[in-house]
Amino acid sequence: MTLTDELRYQANVNVLGAVFLRFERLQLEWKMHEKGFWKHEHLAPPHFAAPRLKELISKHYLKGRYANGHGKVAWLTSGAPAELFTALGFFPLFPENHGAVCGIRRVAEKLSGYAEDAGYSRDLCSYARTDFGAMLSGETPVGKLPRPDVLVCCTNICQTVLHWYQVVAHHYKVPLILIDTPFLYEQAEPHMVAFVEKQLEAAVEQAERIVGKSLSEPRLREVTARSKEAVELWAQVLARGKHHPAPITAFDEFIHMAPVVEMRGEAFTVEYYATLLAELDDRVAKGIGAVKQEKRRLIWDNLPVWGRVRWLSELLAARGVSLVASTYTNAWGELAALVDPEHPMKSAANVYLHPILNRGTGYKLDVMRTMVRDYDVQGAILHSDRSCKPYSIGQIDQREKLATELGVPALLLEADHNDPRAFSEEQVSTRLSAFLEVIGA
Amino acid sequence: MSVDSVPVFPTRRQVIAEHKAHGGRVAAVFPVHHPRALWRAFGVLPVEVWGPPGTDTTLGDGHLQAYTCGIVRGGLSFVLSGQADDADLFVLPHACDSTQGLGSLLLDFVRPGKPILPFYVPRAEGPVAVEYLAREIGRLADKVATIVGSSPTDAELLEAVHVEEAADGRLRALHQARPRLPLSGREFYRVVRAREYLPPLAFVELAAEVLASAGDRADGRTPVIVSGMLPEPMELFDTLERVGLTAAGDDFTCTGRRLYHPGTGDDPWSRIAQSMLSGAPDATRGVSVQARIDHLLGLARATGAKAAIFHEVKFCEPEAYYLPQVRKALEAEGIRSIAVEVNPLEPLPDQVVTRLEALAETLA
Numbered sequence A: 001m002t003l004t005d006e007l008r009y010q011a012n013v014n015v016l017g018a019v020f021l022r023f024e025r026l027q028l029e030w031k032m033h034e035k036g037f038w039k040h041e042h043l044a045p046p047h048f049a050a051p052r053l054k055e056l057i058s059k060h061y062l063k064g065r066y067a068n069g070h071g072k073v074a075w076l077t078s079g080a081p082a083e084l085f086t087a088l089g090f091f092p093l094f095p096e097n098h099g100a101v102c103g104i105r106r107v108a109e110k111l112s113g114y115a116e117d118a119g120y121s122r123d124l125c126s127y128a129r130t131d132f133g134a135m136l137s138g139e140t141p142v143g144k145l146p147r148p149d150v151l152v153c154c155t156n157i158c159q160t161v162l163h164w165y166q167v168v169a170h171h172y173k174v175p176l177i178l179i180d181t182p183f184l185y186e187q188a189e190p191h192m193v194a195f196v197e198k199q200l201e202a203a204v205e206q207a208e209r210i211v212g213k214s215l216s217e218p219r220l221r222e223v224t225a226r227s228k229e230a231v232e233l234w235a236q237v238l239a240r241g242k243h244h245p246a247p248i249t250a251f252d253e254f255i256h257m258a259p260v261v262e263m264r265g266e267a268f269t270v271e272y273y274a275t276l277l278a279e280l281d282d283r284v285a286k287g288i289g290a291v292k293q294e295k296r297r298l299i300w301d302n303l304p305v306w307g308r309v310r311w312l313s314e315l316l317a318a319r320g321v322s323l324v325a326s327t328y329t330n331a332w333g334e335l336a337a338l339v340d341p342e343h344p345m346k347s348a349a350n351v352y353l354h355p356i357l358n359r360g361t362g363y364k365l366d367v368m369r370t371m372v373r374d375y376d377v378q379g380a381i382l383h384s385d386r387s388c389k390p391y392s393i394g395q396i397d398q399r400e401k402l403a404t405e406l407g408v409p410a411l412l413l414e415a416d417h418n419d420p421r422a423f424s425e426e427q428v429s430t431r432l433s434a435f436l437e438v439i440g441a
Numbered sequence B: 001m002s003v004d005s006v007p008v009f010p011t012r013r014q015v016i017a018e019h020k021a022h023g024g025r026v027a028a029v030f031p032v033h034h035p036r037a038l039w040r041a042f043g044v045l046p047v048e049v050w051g052p053p054g055t056d057t058t059l060g061d062g063h064l065q066a067y068t069c070g071i072v073r074g075g076l077s078f079v080l081s082g083q084a085d086d087a088d089l090f091v092l093p094h095a096c097d098s099t100q101g102l103g104s105l106l107l108d109f110v111r112p113g114k115p116i117l118p119f120y121v122p123r124a125e126g127p128v129a130v131e132y133l134a135r136e137i138g139r140l141a142d143k144v145a146t147i148v149g150s151s152p153t154d155a156e157l158l159e160a161v162h163v164e165e166a167a168d169g170r171l172r173a174l175h176q177a178r179p180r181l182p183l184s185g186r187e188f189y190r191v192v193r194a195r196e197y198l199p200p201l202a203f204v205e206l207a208a209e210v211l212a213s214a215g216d217r218a219d220g221r222t223p224v225i226v227s228g229m230l231p232e233p234m235e236l237f238d239t240l241e242r243v244g245l246t247a248a249g250d251d252f253t254c255t256g257r258r259l260y261h262p263g264t265g266d267d268p269w270s271r272i273a274q275s276m277l278s279g280a281p282d283a284t285r286g287v288s289v290q291a292r293i294d295h296l297l298g299l300a301r302a303t304g305a306k307a308a309i310f311h312e313v314k315f316c317e318p319e320a321y322y323l324p325q326v327r328k329a330l331e332a333e334g335i336r337s338i339a340v341e342v343n344p345l346e347p348l349p350d351q352v353v354t355r356l357e358a359l360a361e362t363l364a
């Protein structure tokens, strides 16, 4: 790290950037309080926490922009044990989240095109293609992505990420730390936990060598405690969707989940979710629903269709339908109980073995069954995501079971989380309309 | 070269019937890596299911989305059609997100009325992976013991390991002698793929007979590397030979990446695990891109291959991720390559034939 680099980082991130982003937030907050700010016929105004969310995400990517030269950068999969790397002082970048940002900003197709031109098949996960496009072209809607010093890949969401990260490791010629988590067809066996634990220990040693310092136990406990707190708050945020009317929809949650994925372990993330939760409680007290005339309630399975979150949300709201929960956003809340800040390494092995995506198709059906009951829903939308086989295979049977065992109609919606070419607006509207009629919306 | 070049050996159906006639059990084993010695030590005949070609895949449509590969769709359809009814258990190694889904579907929803044994093949490397896998094999052994009602001793298991290692040695020898064998591509792959179901001693005998027919020199065709998941559809070899090429280097997951080396030591569990992880760099195990490149370049040097044909299964992510960087590295070393996509359960598309012809012309 040179003095110039450090000065540039401090000036751009902590002075100019911080001031600008705060000003932008205050402006937005001010606007939201103005009379007549919100005129949507079917949707309640956005949550007041939204400008703060924008500030957090922008600041995160701003830090990333100047991270090389300031410290070491780790690119991590969303299911990786981020706490270890945060505690060691790495700047954590999550390529999947970056992919999602590209999807929301509608540049995923263009970036994916660069990857496809370089020979990457259109059948690969669209997050990977989007990020390969950014890697090969240098283009990104967040300004600039920092070069990784290390890649951290945990197979607990899919095997795809391992192939993806091998490509990135070869491109940047950087080491790849693998945390290999056996897929849980049934329960986790002791040798599986031991396998993950040993890899975590080796990962720490390797990361310490890269960053040039030892992991501080107290610091790891502190980061893990904050992470647990954030995850618990997130779980409570999601649970507010059980109220009638629901003060938040899964569409909102898709956006609000960014900090719990990429900034867990930070004090500001805890504060952020505490603020959001208080706001939701206020809405519950006042009977304000996210959908103004909530008549029917649904759950969502799988990733969102990032480029169509708004469109789908308005389409459903216009029919009085609130999407009150999703298996996807739930994935970041359901493991809070397993996190033990007093024994961070030991508990990490168990926690990181148990995400929904590392568990069988039957378990996912159980999660949906519980949601149907707890959230009092009349139907389910199962997004059959062309890009995400680990999440999607099993949905045909899950849909059938929801319908036959619980009497809950479920729609299989063919699309892709980040590739708009796999989304037909006409077809989706027609199928959704027919489905909504079935559930009486 | 004709079918007569290959000694007569039993088909899958015959081996299964023979084994069953003696009261033995049969395991239908899905791709890719599995502990052969374990099943044998329990008296279970492992018969691998790669597709298989000719299966009516529409049955799988009731459970799998259209973007699932032909191997998984074919495997599930095979089970649903009743063609796997001879199997007493199903073994599902974890090879990719799709085989993961297949194992889970069979276990949770399809429930074909037979024990389902999915297991996780580690992607990590080194002693930690061997230790995990040895214990995972131990977990499988407990399950098989409850199915079969008895267990082999460690000494019996070790004996089975040695026999498998001998068969693996013969398999490697066949691949090494490939250019000098008087066999067509179809014949060669029929022989080496007999390892997917023949008892090991029968395979050793078959290999010895074939090896005895090896000549001094390779035929005059231009050598190429063939890579991908599996050598299906087999018209690939007919086409290659027709246009003057020969598949001299094998990098198929099903064959060339399963030339296992013997493990070490007297602990049978660890020895099986070591051997299972000793194959050539395999995309399904998430190896580094450089390892794939080095392996292919080594194969090209050893066989004199002038080109590589990536004969890929449509929707196969593990393979597809590696292609651009691997192909670029091969090109830099003067090795031409083409990548074609096939459904291994269907005939070779005309467009693939045309591309193979074009490749042969550029190499002429």
Ligand code: SF4
Pocket (backbone or CB within 6 Å): A096, A125, A126, A127, A128, A157, A158, A159, A160, A161, A303, A357, A387, A388, A389, A390, A391
């Ligand atoms: S979208 Fe699915 S396939 Fe892609 S990285 Fe995420 S879990 Fe893996």
Ligand code: SF4
Pocket (backbone or CB within 6 Å): B031, B069, B070, B071, B072, B095, B096, B097, B098, B099, B229, B284, B313, B315, B316, B317, B318, B319
């Ligand atoms: S062909 Fe590819 S996607 Fe299909 S089972 Fe084999 S490794 Fe998996």
